[in-house]
Amino acid sequence: MSAAPKILLVNPPIYDFAAYDFWLRPYGLLSIAGYLRGRAEFTLFDYLDRLHPFYATRKEIKNDQWGRGRFYFEKIPNPDCLNDIPRLFRRFGLPRKIFQEFLATHRGYDFVFIGTVMTYWYPGVREVIEDIRRAIPAAKIIMGGNYVTLCHSHAENLGADLLIEGNNLEPVWDFVGLKPDLSQPGFWEAYDKLSVGVLKLSDGCPFECTYCLVPKVYGKFRPRSLERSLAELEFLVKLGVKNVAFYDDALLFDAKNVLVPFFNEVIVARPSWPCSHGLEARATEGVNFHSPNAINARFVTKELADLMVRAGFKCFYLGFESTSKDWQQQTGSKVFSEELAEAVANLKLALRLYSGQAGAEHNNITAYQILGHPKTDIADLEESMRFVNRLGIRGMLADFSPIPGTPDGELCRKWVDMDEPLMHNKTAFPVILLGFDESNRLKDLQRQLNRDISQR
Numbered sequence: 001m002s003a004a005p006k007i008l009l010v011n012p013p014i015y016d017f018a019a020y021d022f023w024l025r026p027y028g029l030l031s032i033a034g035y036l037r038g039r040a041e042f043t044l045f046d047y048l049d050r051l052h053p054f055y056a057t058r059k060e061i062k063n064d065q066w067g068r069g070r071f072y073f074e075k076i077p078n079p080d081c082l083n084d085i086p087r088l089f090r091r092f093g094l095p096r097k098i099f100q101e102f103l104a105t106h107r108g109y110d111f112v113f114i115g116t117v118m119t120y121w122y123p124g125v126r127e128v129i130e131d132i133r134r135a136i137p138a139a140k141i142i143m144g145g146n147y148v149t150l151c152h153s154h155a156e157n158l159g160a161d162l163l164i165e166g167n168n169l170e171p172v173w174d175f176v177g178l179k180p181d182l183s184q185p186g187f188w189e190a191y192d193k194l195s196v197g198v199l200k201l202s203d204g205c206p207f208e209c210t211y212c213l214v215p216k217v218y219g220k221f222r223p224r225s226l227e228r229s230l231a232e233l234e235f236l237v238k239l240g241v242k243n244v245a246f247y248d249d250a251l252l253f254d255a256k257n258v259l260v261p262f263f264n265e266v267i268v269a270r271p272s273w274p275c276s277h278g279l280e281a282r283a284t285e286g287v288n289f290h291s292p293n294a295i296n297a298r299f300v301t302k303e304l305a306d307l308m309v310r311a312g313f314k315c316f317y318l319g320f321e322s323t324s325k326d327w328q329q330q331t332g333s334k335v336f337s338e339e340l341a342e343a344v345a346n347l348k349l350a351l352r353l354y355s356g357q358a359g360a361e362h363n364n365i366t367a368y369q370i371l372g373h374p375k376t377d378i379a380d381l382e383e384s385m386r387f388v389n390r391l392g393i394r395g396m397l398a399d400f401s402p403i404p405g406t407p408d409g410e411l412c413r414k415w416v417d418m419d420e421p422l423m424h425n426k427t428a429f430p431v432i433l434l435g436f437d438e439s440n441r442l443k444d445l446q447r448q449l450n451r452d453i454s455q456r
Contacts, residue, residue: 004041005110005176008139009033009190010132011046012114012124013093015076017085017427021050021069023245023292027198028145029115032172033187035180043109044190045102047093047124051193054094066288066315067196067243079123081420085428086436096127103135111176112136114160116145119404119421126158133159142172149217150404151421166217167203185232188239196243197236201229201258205249207296211373211400211408214249221250223258230265237287245290252299260304263311288312294319294368297335300343305350316347317396320367320388337387340367344391365393371442372400372430374411381442389449392456397446399426400433 011026026046033042046052050069055061063069071092078089112132116125125147132139144164148155152165162175173180188194205214206221236244252259289312297318308316320340347365367388370376388395401424402412409418415432416423423429430439 004039005178006041006043006108007033007036007176008106008109008112008132009042009044009046009187010112010114010128011044011048012116012121012128013047013091013096014071014118014121015089015091015123016118016121016425017087017089019071019073019090019092021048021071023066023068023196023198023243023290024048025196025198025245026115027186027200027247029113030186030188030190032113032144032169033190034184035169035182036176036178037181037184037187039178039181040176042187042190043106044187045099046191047099049094049191051191051195052094054098063195066290079422081417081422082425082428085425085431087427087431091124093124096131099128100131100135103131107136109136109139112139112141114141114143116143116147116155118401118424119147119151120401120423120425122147122151122155122158122421129159140175142175144172146213146217147421150213154419154421167219183228185228185235188236188241191239194236194239194241196245197239197241198245198247199229199232199236200224200247201262202248202250202253206253207250211370211403211406213403213406216403216405218249221253223254226258226261226265229262233266242286243288243290245292247293249293251291251293251295252304253296255299255304260307263307266311267307288314290315291317293317297340297343300346302346302349305343305346306354309347309350309354314364316365318343318365318367320384321370321373340388341391344393348392363394366396367391367393368396368398370400371397371439372426372433374400374402374408374415374433378434378438378442382445385442385446385449389453392453394450394453395446397443399430401426402429 009029011029048071050061050071055072058072061070061072072094073090073092074095076089076091078085082089114125114128116122125143129141132141140162141160142162142164143155143160148163149165152163155163162171164172169180188197202221202223204218204221208215233244294317297320318340320335344365351364369381369384369388371381385395402416402418403409403424404418412418412429416429
């Protein structure tokens, strides 16, 4: 092996009933490569890169104003265990032959790093490993991410050489024989074109919601340094990023020490930014911030709402699972109805004052509610949907995925085989629990409520 090993990074295709580019980027994979910047030669193949030249031939697939959009897909047969789900199964991402052709002309890799996300997306990982073993059999495959952590025994059957469980990366550095520089930002320069980037100001979460993987996988809340976060933002801006999605699991927690200082630096002039010759304050003009992970409405004060909107925050997704206090208390007591109402009022006022989009607040604020949770009463869910509608914002039904090892996920063993990751599928489980017709009825109701909001 050469002094500077060649490492291939692969973000696999998605096998699922539905998938959408909701600012999906392989943040963990790019972070690991960033730690080894200058110590190895990296190449990225991202099946989910919608700026790949292949998409130039797909004129019907376009970005929305915030950089989101549909993936190219191919219809494929349902897996045997999901045959009873009356929905079309698909493979999302670049065609397989493009990767095979890439491997035919790019050889000599010493290692292949593969990132994983949803447990039930493992067929895409299996496909990637099959093609790598066929084309470059000498390469050592290292695999990590949520699937590996939550379904470690299952992942062992896919044939990787090293599985990284959780956040302990020491086995990676030992296996590749390189020492990391943990101060480095993610390896975003691996993309030929870049319009969307990802930031994290913190790791972990202080809450212990019974349906969530974060406490099990990422642990307690730990803020990152302000200097590191600013340097990462600066790096993304220099690469042409216009939309930044926060991947934090508790973005607003301890805001006075984490988010507030960060956004104050975005807004206020500063002589120079860390690690640079000096980025002027308005270099972030035109950069939009978004929160695909639900933010906690409990912390959206008037002052924080004002700051976020002034800094360029555009899309607010609030976590609000139910109006039922019993349900809220059983699952972690993260947010209550009156807290959501106050947060929405604060955000609406800030958007009217600072965004120049008065009257369009319903397009900026969305409240998530869970469809198919084993403890949810349908009447309570409908009331929650109508409560969100009365607040004048959009609602979104987030299909429940039973996560192994979580209290609520383990409850689901009475309905599905939790040892088969495909049965964690978020489209499938609500249908299994509620039935196809009832699941569709609730989704139709949500669409109608959102139409009503748009027409007010």
